[in-house]
Amino acid sequence: MSSTEEALRLAVHRTQALILDLDGTLVDTLGDFVAVLGLTLADLGLPAVDRAFVERTIGRGGENLVRQTLAQVGAKPGLFDHAWSLYQAHYATVNGQHAAVYPGVVEGLEALRAHGLPLAVLTNKPAAPARELLRRKGLDGFFTQVFGGDSFARKKPDPLPLLGTCEALGTRPSATWMVGDSRNDAEAARGAGCPVVLVTYGYNHGEDIRAVPALQHVDRLDAIRIAATTS
Numbered sequence: 001m002s003s004t005e006e007a008l009r010l011a012v013h014r015t016q017a018l019i020l021d022l023d024g025t026l027v028d029t030l031g032d033f034v035a036v037l038g039l040t041l042a043d044l045g046l047p048a049v050d051r052a053f054v055e056r057t058i059g060r061g062g063e064n065l066v067r068q069t070l071a072q073v074g075a076k077p078g079l080f081d082h083a084w085s086l087y088q089a090h091y092a093t094v095n096g097q098h099a100a101v102y103p104g105v106v107e108g109l110e111a112l113r114a115h116g117l118p119l120a121v122l123t124n125k126p127a128a129p130a131r132e133l134l135r136r137k138g139l140d141g142f143f144t145q146v147f148g149g150d151s152f153a154r155k156k157p158d159p160l161p162l163l164g165t166c167e168a169l170g171t172r173p174s175a176t177w178m179v180g181d182s183r184n185d186a187e188a189a190r191g192a193g194c195p196v197v198l199v200t201y202g203y204n205h206g207e208d209i210r211a212v213p214a215l216q217h218v219d220r221l222d223a224i225r226i227a228a229t230t231s
C-alpha cells in the first residue's frame with residue numbers, strides 16, 4: 001500500500017462528519033452572482049462587469065465581491081454601503097434562479113448519508129441566503145448544520161468557521177473532512193486540521209485547483225471515496 005493510500009485508509013477510518021462548501025461545490029451559482037451584480041450596477045448607473053471577472057472574484061463573501069466590483073468599474077469611494085444593501089436586496093430575489101446543482105451532488109450526498117455521516121454546509125455566503133438556496137434547490141434535507149460567512153467572527157480562509165462547525169457537529173477536526181472548490185477552503189481546512197477534498201469543477205480565483213494539495217481531487221461529488229468502515 002502506498003503512503004497516500006495508507007493516509008487515505010487512516011483518514012477514512014476516523015471520519016466522523018463532512019463539511020461542504022456551497023458555491024462552486026454543491027451549486028453552480030455564477031449566473032446568480034452575475035445577474036445580481038448587473039442589477040446592482042445598473043441601479044447605481046455603473047457599467048456591468050463580465051462573467052470571467054465574477055468567476056475569479058467569488059468565494060470570499062459578498063462584501064468582498066461588491067468591493068472588488070466597485071473598484072473594477074472605477075466607482076467613486078464611499079459607495080459601498082449603498083451598493084451592499086442593493087446587492088443584498090437583489091440577491092434575495094434572484095437567489096437560485098440562475099443556479100444549478102452540479103451533476104453528481106445529489107448522488108454524492110446520498111452516498112455519504114448512507115454511510116451515516118452527518119453533513120454540514122459552511123459557505124462564505126451569508127447564512128440566510130445560503131439556507132434559502134439549499135431549500136430552493138431541494139438540498140436542505142441533507143444537512144444538520146448550515147453556517148454562512150456571517151455565522152462566525154471570521155470567514156474562510158480563516159480556520160475559525162471550520163472549528164466552530166466541528167464544535168456544532170460535536171466532531172474532532174482531524175476526523176471531519178472539508179469538501180470545497182477553492183484554496184480558501186483548503187487553507188481554512190489546513191489551519192483547522194481537517195482533511196480536505198477539492199472538487200475540480202468550481203471557482204478557484206482563476207487558478208488550477210489541482211495545484212492545491214488535497215487528500216483527493218474529484219470531478220464529481222459522488223467520486224469521493226469514503227469506506228463504509230467509519231468509526
Ligand SMILES: O=C(O)COP(=O)(O)O
Binds near residue numbers: 059126
Ligand atoms: O463568496 C461567496 O459568497 C460564497 O463562496 P463559498 O460558498 O464558495 O464559500
Ligand SMILES: [Mg+2]
Binds near residue numbers: 021024025182
Ligand atoms: Mg466555493
